[in-house]
Amino acid sequence: MKLKLEMIVLPVSDVDRAKNFYDALGFRLDVDYTANSEFRVVHFTPSGSECSIIFGEGMTPLAPGSIQGLYLIVDDIEEARADLVSRGIEVSEIFHDANGLLYHGHEGGDVTHPLADQERRAGLHPERASYGSYVTFSDPDGNGWVIQEVKQRLAGR
Known part of the structure; x- marks a missing residue:
C-alpha cells in the first residue's frame, strides 16, 4: 500500500497571527474558509512540498504550540x-x-x-x-x- 503524508494540523491560539506568520514565511496560502464563528480552516503549503499544514478554529483539541x-x-x-x-x-x-x-x-x-x-x-x-x-x-x-x-x-x- 502506498501512503503519502498530506497534511499536519497545527494548534494555534490566534488564527490571523498564525496566518500572517506562515504567509511571511513564504508558504503558499491554499484555503482560508470560515463556516461559522466556531469553525475556520486555514491551509498553507511550503514551497516545493506535497505535505501541507492546516490550522484554524475548531480544528484540534491540542494546546497551541504543542507540535x-x-x-x-x-x-x-x-x-x-x-x-x-x-x-x-x-x-x-x-x-x-x-x-x-x-x-x-x-x-x-x-x-x-x-x-x-x-x-x-x-x-x-x-x-x-x-x-x-x-x-x-x-x-x-x-x-x-x-x-x-x-x-x-x-x-x-
Missing part, C-alpha cells in the same frame, strides 16, 4: 537561513549534531535527537554531510520547526 519537530528539507542551509532572516523570521544559528547519529546511523545504546541542546555544535557539519546541518524556528505559538540540509538522499529515499 514540535516538524522538518523542512533544503539543499542549502545557509541560503535557507538567510532567506528566513530576510523575511523577519527569528531563526537559530546553524548547528550540527555533535555525535552525527542521524547521518551516520547508530547501532544500539541511547540515541539523543540532534535538537537536544547538549548535542548541538555551532556551525555547519564539519564535512557538510547531508542530514548533518540544521536551523530551528517556532511559530508565534511555539510550534517547533527544524530545517535540515540534505544534499544527497540516502539510498531508497
Whole structure:
C-alpha cells in the first residue's frame, strides 16, 4: 500500500497571527474558509512540498504550540537561513549534531535527537554531510520547526 503524508494540523491560539506568520514565511496560502464563528480552516503549503499544514478554529483539541519537530528539507542551509532572516523570521544559528547519529546511523545504546541542546555544535557539519546541518524556528505559538540540509538522499529515499 502506498501512503503519502498530506497534511499536519497545527494548534494555534490566534488564527490571523498564525496566518500572517506562515504567509511571511513564504508558504503558499491554499484555503482560508470560515463556516461559522466556531469553525475556520486555514491551509498553507511550503514551497516545493506535497505535505501541507492546516490550522484554524475548531480544528484540534491540542494546546497551541504543542507540535514540535516538524522538518523542512533544503539543499542549502545557509541560503535557507538567510532567506528566513530576510523575511523577519527569528531563526537559530546553524548547528550540527555533535555525535552525527542521524547521518551516520547508530547501532544500539541511547540515541539523543540532534535538537537536544547538549548535542548541538555551532556551525555547519564539519564535512557538510547531508542530514548533518540544521536551523530551528517556532511559530508565534511555539510550534517547533527544524530545517535540515540534505544534499544527497540516502539510498531508497
